[in-house]
Amino acid sequence: MPAKGATNPMVQALSPPGAQSTRAVSVQDVARTFHARGHAVPALAGMNLIAAPGEIVTVVGPSGCGKSTLLELICGLQVADAGTCDAMPAALMPQRDLLLPWASALDNAALPLRVHGLSAAEARRQAVPWFERVGLQGFERARPTELSGGMRQRVSFLRSLLAGKPVLALDEPFASLDALTRQEMQSWLEHVLASQARTVVLVTHDVEEAVVLGDRVIVMSARPGRAVADIAVGLARPRRRTDPEVVAIRERVLAALGAST
Numbered sequence: 001m002p003a004k005g006a007t008n009p010m011v012q013a014l015s016p017p018g019a020q021s022t023r024a025v026s027v028q029d030v031a032r033t034f035h036a037r038g039h040a041v042p043a044l045a046g047m048n049l050i051a052a053p054g055e056i057v058t059v060v061g062p063s064g065c066g067k068s069t070l071l072e073l074i075c076g077l078q079v080a081d082a083g084t085c086d087a088m089p090a091a092l093m094p095q096r097d098l099l100l101p102w103a104s105a106l107d108n109a110a111l112p113l114r115v116h117g118l119s120a121a122e123a124r125r126q127a128v129p130w131f132e133r134v135g136l137q138g139f140e141r142a143r144p145t146e147l148s149g150g151m152r153q154r155v156s157f158l159r160s161l162l163a164g165k166p167v168l169a170l171d172e173p174f175a176s177l178d179a180l181t182r183q184e185m186q187s188w189l190e191h192v193l194a195s196q197a198r199t200v201v202l203v204t205h206d207v208e209e210a211v212v213l214g215d216r217v218i219v220m221s222a223r224p225g226r227a228v229a230d231i232a233v234g235l236a237r238p239r240r241r242t243d244p245e246v247v248a249i250r251e252r253v254l255a256a257l258g259a260s261t
């Protein structure tokens, strides 16, 4: 789904893609409170997150601590009540895949190209080669109900990728998958990102996934969420969950999570 950041004056544009910049995402001292049915729910307070261009930053934190809210702020889909949220244009892969049930997998993936004004035929032409790259060849015409969970996640990811934004905000992209498919998808994501210079902010509940995929892991507190730890991973890729270094960093992340709740 294309982000609306470019049209949201509250998301201040950082340098355009390709320009020299040390920050693709800069969230500083951000607060966001929701008001619903007479109640104020502070989702984020004093939240900080910096991502350099090309960096993969993973975010873990307890349920309800504002992770999805954070990604929506980065994508310009929400506005901060306080603090600053500066980001290069960002596309969101939402927590629920939001595929259009009546459209084919190809048309679902190509949606952002249509939104950018391409004809249906041209949008499909540009999206088709990706189906082979993500292992969905032969399923271009399938409706979402005809796809497995992992396939739907891939279509949803493709949609975010084809939005062509320098920043990808991925909200628990593999949450609904079994352990084996999840690991396959993690390897697949690493493979795709190796050939695509994107900055990624990836939210996950899976601490091992955060360490295996991230250049840095941000640990958030319970609501109102804020970053309580920023842990550099700094290990060669590909990484395995069982690597002793991965296990050691996982323990540090778990300790920070435990201390934050």
Ligand SMILES: Nc1ncnc2c1ncn2[C@@H]1O[C@H](COP(=O)(O)OP(=O)(O)OP(=O)(O)O)[C@@H](O)[C@H]1O
Residues within 6 Å of the ligand: 034, 035, 036, 041, 042, 043, 061, 062, 063, 064, 065, 066, 067, 068, 069, 070, 095, 223
């Ligand atoms: N549109 C909204 N209106 C009212 N409250 C909201 C809205 N969006 C989020 N919230 C509240 O803000 C808090 C943070 O929600 P958010 O979805 O960002 O959490 P999360 O960390 O992504 O949780 P999870 O891990 O369960 O996905 C929650 O208490 C939620 O109820």
Ligand SMILES: [Mg+2]
Residues within 6 Å of the ligand: 067, 068, 069, 095, 171
């Ligand atoms: Mg969420």
